[in-house]
Amino acid sequence: MMAWVHPGIVIALGGLLIPFIPWRIVKQAYFLMLPLAGLALLVLTSSGMFGAIPAFPESFRPFSLPFLDYTLHPVRIHNLSLLFAYVYVVAAFCMNIYALGVKNDWEHTAAMIYVGSALGAVFAGDLLTLFFCLEIMSWAPFFLLLFRGTKKAMGAAIRYVLWHHFSGVCILAGILMHIHATGSLEFGLMPWGWGSQYLGYHLMILGFVINAATTPFHSWLSDSYSEATPSGSIYMTAYTTKTAIFCLILTFPGVPLLMWMGAIQAVFALFLAVLENDGRRLCSYHIISQIGYMVAGVGMGTHMGLNGAASHALCHIIYNALLYMGAGCALVVAGTAKFDRLGGLYKYMPISFWLYMVGGFSISGFPLFNGFVSKTMTIEAAELIHNRPIYLLLEGATVGTFLHTGLKLPWNIWLQGRTEPPPEVRFRLKDSAVNTPVHMLAAMGILAFLCIFLGVYPKILYDMLPYPVEFVPFTLTRVFSITQMFIFTFLGFWVLRKLVKGYPGYVLDTDWLVRIPGDYLLRFCTGPLQRMGACLDRIGERAADRIVHTLRNPETEAALNPSLAGAGILAALILFVFFIARHL
């Protein structure tokens, strides 16, 4: 039997070579081949070439490594990790096609390291390998943000890294406390409770929840994803949050807190999306909202809920990349994704409009699109545990999702009831119906095909899920109720369409609670604190000067007066305080 080759290592290390390939066409071909090589390895793995893959809770571990007193399992393969790995490489292939026009090769490298480390995380069999991969994952997008080159993107990049290092530290602390308590490195089911003995698990779940952008820790997502390069942001939509969902499914299924957080998150993000003026920020809020379904599914902990979370993560990666690509097209072609500066683009970009709409229908959960077959599973799970508030929150989020991604965004970018775009956008467009670069349309086309294919033929998705699926999506009840709901959502939108028009502005988010105190702290440090330091410095220097002057001069030594002695004692005290403070 052959030794197993890690697709993540192939993609990440292969990505490092991209800038050194001399011919552009070879470079592009190589860039596209990387995820295909990963896909080939995955197909061979699931066909049992390297060893049989047992049913879900069991797993296949190709090798282990000794580390201090422990044994590391850098690789553990089961249905769930294969499901995530498949969608990661397929999405990476489409994203690479979309990014073919990017001139900066290092952006490709950063993206491939990001994809590779995400694969490393889903295949991780022990907690230290997982932590190592999550740390690489928190650095790679930093560069995708930095390469945008704007000052705003730089700020967003630093905030992104700060958030993720905070979550990383929480996860590491949790892991260390877990190892201390149990002596096990196994990346699997963790205990949960409210006592102080569970502190490590609370920290671990906090880390995962921040990575999954769960309310109130979601602001890093909308802040950073909308500032990255047009193609870089597509990669960012897929990996970090979905890997966090993967970790939650494995470690904390059935924690009721997650169910409530997820359902609230699904709705809360929609309120902010109503006010949003930037296409990519709007899509970011929809990532947050959709992740709410997955977190809620994990929190329910039933087989249906966990299957719903896993299948929704898969479908979400596909349609969300498509949505981001649609908004990215507007950014690339028209130079902005702000609603108040767009409208009437349909005439010049109809293909991107229709491909975007496939994504819009998918995320809303229209029958025959992939969101329908996965989202309804989570909603059904809420119905089966007879939890009315959770059901109403999740169903309400469906209405809001259709309102924004299915109606508000396409209306504001492509239509707005006019046939020509504003003049400052019009002069950038050719007199042609194909203004979007062809490789971008090709990437969107593949993803749109996948959205419809999985929506029409969900069996292929259901067969890959960790638990056996006893769920029939296409029942009269479900198809009819959701269709009727959307028809009337449109009516509500049409009545209030003037209110959802884009207005220039910045929507404050929960990060205001961190950024404003942080701002005041900085002001305090650069203002009063520095002045106080300078003042203390001056006093100390003067006192020292006088002491030195006195001691060096034998004439004044005799005339040592009480005020000088006082100054000397004060200086000695100040020095003593500094000494103590330094050594505390």
Added chain:
Amino acid sequence: MHRLRVYPKRLFWRVYWAALAVSLILDGVWLYSHAVHYHFKFQYFPEFFALFGFIGCMLLILIAKGMGLFIVKEEDYYEKRSKQGNRVK
């Protein structure tokens, strides 16, 4: 050279109103003939999903607009703040 077209407005509205009318009628028919099976009692309320979609959508927009009075600021809100902070220094 591709022909430039405007979006199919008239066709859309015809299909839309037809679908709306059909869905209203079908809801009654299916509830009456017990063809649909829901989990909660309130879902059996006539035209529940139509009302849920319409009212939910309106509420979402109106509440959010109310929130917007407090949380929507000028586009470079944070940049301006940090500049002011520097000036203080």
